[in-house]
Amino acid sequence: MAEEGHEQRRRLVLVAAPFQGHINPLLQLSAVLHSKGFSITIVHTQFNSPDPSNHPGFNFLFLQDGLSDHDIASLDLTAIVLVLNDKCQLPFQECLAKLVKEQETRGDQIACVIYDELSYFSEATAHNLKLPSIIFRTSNANTFLARSVLIEMYVLGRIPLADPLSQKAVPEHPPLRQRDLPISSFGPMKNFFKLLGNARDVRRSSAIVYNTMDCLEGSSLAKLQQHCHVPIFAIGPIHKIVPAPSCSLLEEDTNCMSWLDRQAPSSVIYVSPGSLASMNETDILEMAWGLANSKQPFLWVVRPGSVHGSERAESLPEGFREITGEKGRVVKWAPQREVLAHNAVGGFWSHCGWNSLLESISEGVPMICRPSFGDQKVTARYVSQVWRVGLHLEDELERGEIESVITRLMVDKEGDEMRQRAMDLKAKAELCIRTGGSSYNSINKLVELIKSF
Ligand code: UDX
Numbered sequence: 001m002a003e004e005g006h007e008q009r010r011r012l013v014l015v016a017a018p019f020q021g022h023i024n025p026l027l028q029l030s031a032v033l034h035s036k037g038f039s040i041t042i043v044h045t046q047f048n049s050p051d052p053s054n055h056p057g058f059n060f061l062f063l064q065d066g067l068s069d070h071d072i073a074s075l076d077l078t079a080i081v082l083v084l085n086d087k088c089q090l091p092f093q094e095c096l097a098k099l100v101k102e103q104e105t106r107g108d109q110i111a112c113v114i115y116d117e118l119s120y121f122s123e124a125t126a127h128n129l130k131l132p133s134i135i136f137r138t139s140n141a142n143t144f145l146a147r148s149v150l151i152e153m154y155v156l157g158r159i160p161l162a163d164p165l166s167q168k169a170v171p172e173h174p175p176l177r178q179r180d181l182p183i184s185s186f187g188p189m190k191n192f193f194k195l196l197g198n199a200r201d202v203r204r205s206s207a208i209v210y211n212t213m214d215c216l217e218g219s220s221l222a223k224l225q226q227h228c229h230v231p232i233f234a235i236g237p238i239h240k241i242v243p244a245p246s247c248s249l250l251e252e253d254t255n256c257m258s259w260l261d262r263q264a265p266s267s268v269i270y271v272s273p274g275s276l277a278s279m280n281e282t283d284i285l286e287m288a289w290g291l292a293n294s295k296q297p298f299l300w301v302v303r304p305g306s307v308h309g310s311e312r313a314e315s316l317p318e319g320f321r322e323i324t325g326e327k328g329r330v331v332k333w334a335p336q337r338e339v340l341a342h343n344a345v346g347g348f349w350s351h352c353g354w355n356s357l358l359e360s361i362s363e364g365v366p367m368i369c370r371p372s373f374g375d376q377k378v379t380a381r382y383v384s385q386v387w388r389v390g391l392h393l394e395d396e397l398e399r400g401e402i403e404s405v406i407t408r409l410m411v412d413k414e415g416d417e418m419r420q421r422a423m424d425l426k427a428k429a430e431l432c433i434r435t436g437g438s439s440y441n442s443i444n445k446l447v448e449l450i451k452s453f
Contacts, residue, residue, distance in 0.1 A: 010111040011039040012450070013099065014136075015092070017081070017118035018048035018065075020275035021353050024239070024247050025138045025211045026116055030058060031244040032235070036447050039108050043095060043122075045084060047072060054245045061099075063091040076187040077276065078195050085121040085198065093125045100129055111450050114209070117199045124203075132453045133205045134446075139354045140212045141220040141234070142173075142382060143375035146182050147196055149173050154193050159183070165395075180381040185373040202230060207449055211236040211358065214438035215428035216387065231449070233442040237358040239337060241433050241443070249275070250333035256299055257338060259329050263297050266346030266419070269368075269410055270339050272301040274353040277372035280308050281315055283397045288320050290402025291328065296410050298328045299339065340365050346419065347409045349393075352379040364426035366390055366418035368405055370397075389422040 012033055016026045027050065030040045040058040044050060045065035052060040066087030071080055096113070103109050112132040115122035126133040137144065149172045153159050166178040184192045202208065208228065213236045214221065225232050235241075246252060260268060271291070273279065279287075284307050291298045307315040316330065336356070339345060340363040348360045349368040357379050360367055367390030369380035384392035393405050409415040432439040 009037060009039045009108050010451075011041060011099075011103070011106075011108040012111055013041045013043060013096065013113045013131075015043045015113060015115035015119045015122040016045075016050075017116035017138075018045045018084070019077070019118075020048075020247075020249055021355050022116050022118065022138050023048070023050050023249070024355055026136060027055065027058075027247045028238040028241075028244045029114070029136060029209070029211075029235075030055075032238060032241050032443065033447070033450075034058070035242045036443075038111065038450070041099065043092065045088065047080075047084075048249055050247050050249070054247065061095055063088050063095060065091075078184055078187040078191045081118050081195055082191060085119070088119070089121040089125065092122060093128065096125050096129055096131075100131070111453050112206070118195075120198050120201065120203070123205055127204050134450075135202065135205050135208045137208060137210050139375045140379065141210060141217040141224050143182050143354075143378045144200070144224060145220055146170075146173055146176060146180075146378050147200065149176075150181050150183065151193065151196060153181075154189070160189060175385045176378065176381055180377045182374045182378050202228070205230065206453075207231045207233060207446065209446060210234045211238050211354070213237065213429060213432040215425070215432055216361075218438075231445070233446045235439045235442045235446065237362050237429055237433070237439075239355075239359065240362050240429070241439075246335065248333060248335075250303070252333050252335040253331035254335055256329050256331050256334055257342070260299065260339065260342045260344045263344035265343045267410070268297045268299055268342075268344045269294075269347045269349055269406055270299045270334075270336075270345050270365075271349040272334065272336065272351070272356070273303070273306060273370070273372070274351045274356060274376075275303070276353075277351045277376075278306045278308060284315050285317050286397040286399045287402060288317050289399040290397070290406065292320060292324050293399060293403040294406040294410070295327070296406055297344075298324075299334065299345075300328065300330045301334050301336075302330055302332060304332055347406075347415070349406075352376040352383060354379060357383065358429075361387075361389065361422060361425050362429055364419070364423035366409060366415065366422045368393055368409055387421070387425060389418050389425060391418075 014030050034040050042058050043061050046062050047065050047067050113126040114134045117135050117137045123133050168178045170176040207230050212234050221234050340359050348365045350356045352369050352371045369383050369390050369392045371377045371380040380392050383390040431437050
């Protein structure tokens with residue numbers, strides 16, 4: 001059915017990847033493109049599906065993804081993505097063919113398919129149906145370049161690394177050390193490299209969109225473009241361009257906002273390991289006592305299942321809640337973008353997922369970096385060594401060390417300087433999306449390209 005008043009709109013089909021750090025930017029990108037006059041259809045797997053009722057302006061279609069309970073329970077993300085790409089091709093073919101057939105009656109023509117790089121099954125279907133396609137990379141340019149180094153090393157038989165914690169420089173990619181290379185911790189290496197190869201293949205797609213910006217990665221983006229035969233559009237930070245509703249897969253605990261209202265400006269350290277990373281019980285005990293001993297107010301996200309072998313709060317040490325009292329809040333999922341925008345938040349202990357990094361920088365919040373796997377390691381290195389808006393907490397977690405790093409960030413002059421640099425980056429990020437800024441211009445060029453199809 002044609003949307004009333006929008007008969008001339010063209011439709012975009014966006015294919016998501018079923019992880020929080022991928023769903024958020026894809027829905028934010030959809031909101032931007034919707035604001036540019038396109039109708040939006042989101043195609044998603046049943047696994048980790050977003051709630052369509054939060055996005056009444058979009059159509060949602062769900063694919064039978066064929067994932068078994070065993071696949072999901074394995075928590076092997078690489079294997080899950082490989083299975084999805086295998087099993088979703090046919091359902092997507094049927095789904096897209098139906099959409100193409102219906103476009104006459106709907107009154108909007110499909111302009112192209114935009115797919116998350118992890119949902120690369122989409123490209124062949126789009127091509128079969130003579131639709132152009134565009135890749136959406138939710139991570140960053142530096143990681144893409146670092147993956148190229150990693151692949152070369154793998155081909156030369158140098159992966160797995162003799163010492164995964166090696167401090168040796170990676171000469172092709174300063175300032176990375178071998179320990180910062182974006183290696184996955186899921187499943188066998190050969191699966192990981194198969195996935196990397198598939199995800200980086202441009203195939204017959206017409207362009208690549210990155211949720212990043214020139215002020216962070218200008219030279220890496222230029223390097224990428226030199227080696228890429230299709231245009232690259234860096235349009236981030238996407239979440240700041242148009243307001244997009246929450247896409248959380250877990251229920252957000254909004255009570256923490258009134259607690260934040262009661263805290264002094266820039267006094268709270270917000271702690272979150274993102275949507276996938278997990279830790280062991282020893283780490284969580286050290287973190288708990290490090291936070292408590294720092295005497296700094298904290299808001300800590302402990303996701304259900306994120307501590308090996310336990311469920312949420314039971315894994316906190318005995319007496320921790322009594323000792324910290326009103327000083328701290330532990331939630332299972334926070335409204336993170338709002339939290340980081342709150343003036344009580346003065347620091348972010350983060351796993352350095354790319355969305356978290358963009359959200360932190362966009363609010364001028366400096367970080368303590370504790371990466372787990374993949375691109376997080378690259379980002380942590382850039383945060384501490386290049387953008388210098390955070391401290392990299394390496395090696396084993398130990399409460400004394402944690403207390404000291406929190407004090408350095410939240411109390412010491414060193415932290416103030418990082419906060420100032422984070423505020424400078426925030427201003428630069430705002431310029432990127434303002435009229436005439438690099439991301440603003442890239443969005444317009446992207447829209448022109450889509451309209452030319
Ligand atoms: C994963 C990888 O870890 C990351 O490096 C990659 O770039 C994307 O996929 P994830 O662990 O989900 O990411 O982290 P991140 O990219 O930071 O995305 C998490 C999202 O969840 C953010 O948008 C954040 O705002 C949101 N979030 C997180 C909440 O809304 N509430 C929380 O309590 C925690």
